Amino acid sequence: MSSLVIHDLHVSIGDKPIVKGLSLTVNSGEVHAIMGPNGTGKSTLAKVIAGHPDYTVTGGDVLLDGRSVLEQEADERARAGLFLAFQYPSEIPGVSIANFLRAAVQARLPEGEEIDASAYYKRLYAKMDLLKIDRKFTSRSVNEGFSGGEKKRCEILQMAMLEPKMAVMDETDSGLDIDALRIVSEGVNALRGPGLGVLMITHYQRLLSYIVPDFVHVMYDGRIVKSGDKSLALELETRGYDWVKQELAALPA
Ligand code: ADP
Ligand code: MG
Numbered sequence: 236m237s238s239l240v241i242h243d244l245h246v247s248i249g250d251k252p253i254v255k256g257l258s259l260t261v262n263s264g265e266v267h268a269i270m271g272p273n274g275t276g277k278s279t280l281a282k283v284i285a286g287h288p289d290y291t292v293t294g295g296d297v298l299l300d301g302r303s304v305l306e307q308e309a310d311e312r313a314r315a316g317l318f319l320a321f322q323y324p325s326e327i328p329g330v331s332i333a334n335f336l337r338a339a340v341q342a343r344l345p346e347g348e349e350i351d352a353s354a355y356y357k358r359l360y361a362k363m364d365l366l367k368i369d370r371k372f373t374s375r376s377v378n379e380g381f382s383g384g385e386k387k388r389c390e391i392l393q394m395a396m397l398e399p400k401m402a403v404m405d406e407t408d409s410g411l412d413i414d415a416l417r418i419v420s421e422g423v424n425a426l427r428g429p430g431l432g433v434l435m436i437t438h439y440q441r442l443l444s445y446i447v448p449d450f451v452h453v454m455y456d457g458r459i460v461k462s463g464d465k466s467l468a469l470e471l472e473t474r475g476y477d478w479v480k481q482e483l484a485a486l487p488a
Contacts, residue, residue: 237263237300237316237400239284239432245294246276246283246457253279255457256295259434263400266423266433268443268468271454272476277436280454281405284434285319286312299401314343318399320390320406327377332389333359335377336396343397362395365425384414391422398430405436420445440472453479 239261246254253276261267271277283290284297286309296303304312312319327335336359341350363370368388378386394402406419416439423433423446435446443451443465451467452459453476461467461479471479 237430237432238298239317239401239403239434240298240301241280241284241295242298243295244280244283244297245292246279247291247293248279248289252293253290253457254283257454257458258295259452259459261401261432261434263432264429265450266427266435266446266448267450267452268435268437268446268448269452269454269459270438270440270443270468270471273438275454276457277438277454278405281319281403281436284312284317284403285309310342313397313399316400318394318397318402320394320402320404326379328379330377331374332377332392333373336373336393339393340396359396362392366391366395366422368392382414383412384418387411387415387418387422391418391426394422395426400430401432401434402426403434403436406439406442411439411442416442416445440468443468455479455483 241257241259244254244257245252257280259267269277269280279290283292284304286304286307292305297305299312299315299317302315304315304317307315337350337355340355344350359373360370363373366388372388378389381389404419411419420442423435427433435442435448437443447465448468449464451463451465453461453467453471455476460483
């Protein structure tokens with residue numbers, strides 16, 4: 236049983252506070268969705284969990300299984316079992332997907348331990364079958380000339396191979412077309428299970444009709460202002476975000 240605990244997190248970019256006291260717990264086996272209007276700090280949250288250097292944590296903590304990840308380098312976070320869906324080079328010409336994934340899996344092994352090639356390929360092919368990915372795909376260069384959908388397929392396959400405890404996926408800025416949307420949702424649904432927690436960041440309600448979340452949170456102005464189950468996503472789809480803002484405005488200061 237794993238947990239990702241975000242506790243009263245405050246994040247600034249330069250002098251500007253962006254995330255303003257956000258708390259959230261994701262346990263393994265759960266899929267949480269964070270939704271919210273543009274500019275509300277969703278991607279900032281994802282990048283801080285990933286360890287992006289542009290962001291300054293001014294308060295609070297992010298803990299994986301009780302251990303703070305904030306002082307860890309991005310690769311240490313990955314070894315601890317965090318997967319961040321946007322965190323790779325956009326194109327690596329000349330490096331096949333099979334070799335790239337092999338290096339990623341190798342990097343997660345303890346010092347001195349060597350990957351077993353035949354076991355690796357066996358596992359790779361099993362994951363590809365699970366995700367219904369054609370065998371020809373892994374001989375292509377990473378992301379080179381890929382469509383949006385192919386980039387997502389590469390990302391989901393990487394996630395399948397790394398078997399993270401927690402996956403944080405920011406789908407907001409990726410311009411998901413229908414094909415990519417389908418690949419992400421089928422992939423997440425195939426990988427979903429008791430050993431994996433997912434924090435799905437999106438402003439596409441439509442994504443959440445494919446990946447049915449256990450919990451939905453609305454983020455506004457750097458905080459989570461409302462939480463519920465999947466019906467909250469449907470309510471947002473029909474009513475937009477304005478009613479959430481109006482409810483907040485009506486609260487005593
Ligand atoms: P969301 O993903 O919810 O749309 P973001 O986290 O991308 O929101 O952005 C939150 C706020 O932080 C916005 O006002 C945005 O302009 C600002 N911001 C994000 N990244 C940077 C950056 N690298 N430098 C300066 N401001 C930024
Ligand atoms: Mg964003």
